[in-house]
Amino acid sequence: MAMQSQSGFDHPITLPHGAPASCRPLNAPAAFSLVVAGLLAVFVNASPELCAQEKNISESSRNATEPELKGILSPADRGKAIARWEKEIARLERLDRTHDDPENAVMLMGSSSIRLWEDAAEMLAPYPIIRRGYGGARYSDLVVFAKRLVSPHEYRALVVFVANDITGSNADRPVDAVRKMVLHVIAVSQEHQPDAPVLLVEVTPTPSRWGVWPQIRELNAMMREIALTHPGVSFVSTAQYYLDDQDVARPELFRQDQLHQNEPGYQIWADIIRRRLDEVLGGATPPATASAKSSSQQEVSGAAIEGK
Numbered sequence: 330m331a332m333q334s335q336s337g338f339d340h341p342i343t344l345p346h347g348a349p350a351s352c353r354p355l356n357a358p359a360a361f362s363l364v365v366a367g368l369l370a371v372f373v374n375a376s377p378e379l380c381a382q383e384k385n386i387s388e389s390s391r392n393a394t395e396p397e398l399k400g401i402l403s404p405a406d407r408g409k410a411i412a413r414w415e416k417e418i419a420r421l422e423r424l425d426r427t428h429d430d431p432e433n434a435v436m437l438m439g440s441s442s443i444r445l446w447e448d449a450a451e452m453l454a455p456y457p458i459i460r461r462g463y464g465g466a467r468y469s470d471l472v473v474f475a476k477r478l479v480s481p482h483e484y485r486a487l488v489v490f491v492a493n494d495i496t497g498s499n500a501d502r503p504v505d506a507v508r509k510m511v512l513h514v515i516a517v518s519q520e521h522q523p524d525a526p527v528l529l530v531e532v533t534p535t536p537s538r539w540g541v542w543p544q545i546r547e548l549n550a551m552m553r554e555i556a557l558t559h560p561g562v563s564f565v566s567t568a569q570y571y572l573d574d575q576d577v578a579r580p581e582l583f584r585q586d587q588l589h590q591n592e593p594g595y596q597i598w599a600d601i602i603r604r605r606l607d608e609v610l611g612g613a614t615p616p617a618t619a620s621a622k623s624s625s626q627q628e629v630s631g632a633a634i635e636g637k
Contacts (some may be wrong), residue, residue: 410470431457440466452599470509
């Protein structure tokens, strides 16, 4: 049986005698719809496998997996951290690909006080610096991204400053919960570079968060205890230098937001951290050659400031 031209086919098509209607050619719109439906069916059937592969890549080789964070961070909170910070972590990874690290570097990792420290390389000289900070970081998201942040780098020491786990908000976590997260970050670094000491920098007293300073002191005491009981970990005590004679935070050491340090504040930080590095490393090695510029000098501005 020859099909008529309205079938939408360029050439007549002959069907066997008695062929059911479902076998008969469709008109052009119907044929197109059928093709599209078929392609969608193939995609839908394949997409779970493709999504599983993508999920496996992102969770096993880039971010800490749910099993790795069992007892430390819930799957729901892990997902929230990835959703909120993925773009910022990816930005730092692009920096890893486009800039060479200096030799014998000290890596600075943490929240926006690290990210905003644009003069870190100069202030901490002669220690070459790798700077990887993102504004608003908490240990509850750093545990997810720690491996991504440290594994591309070789460093003599890792300096960590994270100041947003206790801010007076509903998102604050108990000190015992943060302790597990701090230990996880330390373990990630020590697995990557067993001989590189980890320096935990004390959370600074600030005028904007003075109302929760007692709770922050408990957090600092916890980190000090970790340093005293875990080999390869040191505590960098800084708070006393940011308090006046009345044991109140010194506003002149902070920017207008009374949260982030200004240049005089950073200079105090640099002097303390450098001295601690001298103690744990036995002194600085000669700076890297001029051709290997510090990533701290090269880092571009990140996302808007969120937290300390």
